Amino acid sequence: MKAKLADRSLFQPSSSALTPDSPFPDLVAYWLEDLELEDRLSKRTLPLYERNVQTLVLPVFGHLTLREIGVARCDHFLKQLAKQSYNRAKRARVVLRLALGLAVRHEVLPPNPMDHVSRLHRPGSTPNALTSAEVNAVRAAIAFWEAGRSISGPKPDEQLGAIVEVMLGTSARIGEVLAIHPRDIDVTSPTPSIRITGTIVSHCGEPTTRQDHPKTAKSRRTVAIPSFTAEAVRRRLARLEDLSLDALLFCSREGTPLTTNKVRRQLRHVLDLAGVAGVTPHVYRRTVATAIDQQAGVELAAELLGHTDPKITIQHYIRRSEMVKPVTAEMLERAFAKEQ
Incomplete structure (x- = not known):
């Protein structure tokens, strides 16, 4: 009985065309059609999602059924892709999460495996700016x-x-x-x-x-x-x-x-x-x-750029100077000057 309960789908509604044994490409096709019906994405974003899932995800997951896609497989896939390119891994993570999320909403999968994968770590970089x-x-x-x-x-x-x-x-x-x-x-x-x-x-x-x-x-x-x-x-x-x-x-x-x-x-x-x-x-x-930022601080820089969060400005737009403000020397002079 335990084996049968583990094998059966407790989450499968009668109205869904997807099952845990459906091929992953069937989910992708259903997901892309669902996005188009929702009509919430821009005309630029929808083709971008489709291209990312076709070029980055399907070559690896295209031969699998939905029940074969778990946390370990997704985690390994993203780590291997991140070795080649952080940006490609990031784009793959987005579309994979969204597609599997649709399977969860349709009660085909119990949890979304992407909720438990390791966090991607962006390589350190310094934004370039002109002098x-x-x-x-x-x-x-x-x-x-x-x-x-x-x-x-x-x-x-x-x-x-x-x-x-x-x-x-x-x-x-x-x-x-x-x-x-x-x-x-x-x-x-x-x-x-x-x-x-x-x-x-x-x-x-x-x-x-x-x-x-x-x-x-x-x-x-x-x-x-x-x-x-x-x-x-x-x-x-x-x-x-x-x-x-x-x-x-x-x-x-x-x-x-x-x-x-x-x-x-x-x-x-x-x-x-x-x-x-x-x-x-x-x-x-x-x-x-x-x-x-150098003249008035990051808050004003973020406001000028139209950013909702100054963290975006700091991480991606401001070239940090290695020179600490010289006023620190004056402060330390006052604090620790030798007695005459």
């Missing part, structure tokens, strides 16, 4: 290219320099910068500002469009901008052919949204010509976060 000299070197390279002095590559459209200045003056993501409308800009008041209200999205097989909200809810914000950004925005506004408030500040010659990949390629091309390496649009967010 003031490096920022100016990039500016000079872009200005040289936009002036038409470089004979290599496509003809400049004179937007790249302004895009960089806006990233540097707002900390906005590249997609958020490309989604700015003239209605989001105030460069006439004593404190010029830009409101971040959307982002550019590119889905496979669909035209690039402007999404009417940024990456997260807190990412919708109004940012006071420095003079170099305000001047770049004024010059760009003066060049716009479409003067409507809902036009895009940065756009193609036809007025359509620029893709983030196009801007990345253009920036990489220009900097390759100048012999500058390792500069991406996202490094400007780290550069801004590092500068604000």
Whole structure:
């Protein structure tokens, strides 16, 4: 009787098409269909989940039934994958947890094996940020290219320099910068500002469009901008052919949204010509976060970047200086100075 009780499914409802003996690929197909029916994920996230489960998880678990997938097997799989790449292991953990979670909700599996696997440990890394000299070197390279002095590559459209200045003056993501409308800009008041209200999205097989909200809810914000950004925005506004408030500040010659990949390629091309390496649009967010942290602290840096938790800013965006603030020497001098 004990053997029969162990073998039978005490959790299997009559309405479910899945059983403990169902192949894992059947669960994956059911899970992906369930996600699509829920319609809660963005058009970008759903294909990402599907690709991750197809490329990372199914090659290892595709031949197994659900009852054969336990904590030990999942734990070993993630540890082996983490040896190759922490990011790949992290992505595999997410989709494996979600898929097996569906089996738990349908009472096919009693616990989720992923609830008990070992924690993944991220390798230590230091966020890279540009120095003031490096920022100016990039500016000079872009200005040289936009002036038409470089004979290599496509003809400049004179937007790249302004895009960089806006990233540097707002900390906005590249997609958020490309989604700015003239209605989001105030460069006439004593404190010029830009409101971040959307982002550019590119889905496979669909035209690039402007999404009417940024990456997260807190990412919708109004940012006071420095003079170099305000001047770049004024010059760009003066060049716009479409003067409507809902036009895009940065756009193609036809007025359509620029893709983030196009801007990345253009920036990489220009900097390759100048012999500058390792500069991406996202490094400007780290550069801004590092500068604000050094002058005003991490709380303000996190607020400027639109982060809900300063821990994210510290871990991924701020380049820590090895130099401790010299004021400690003065404090120790007062505390332990030798008596004369």
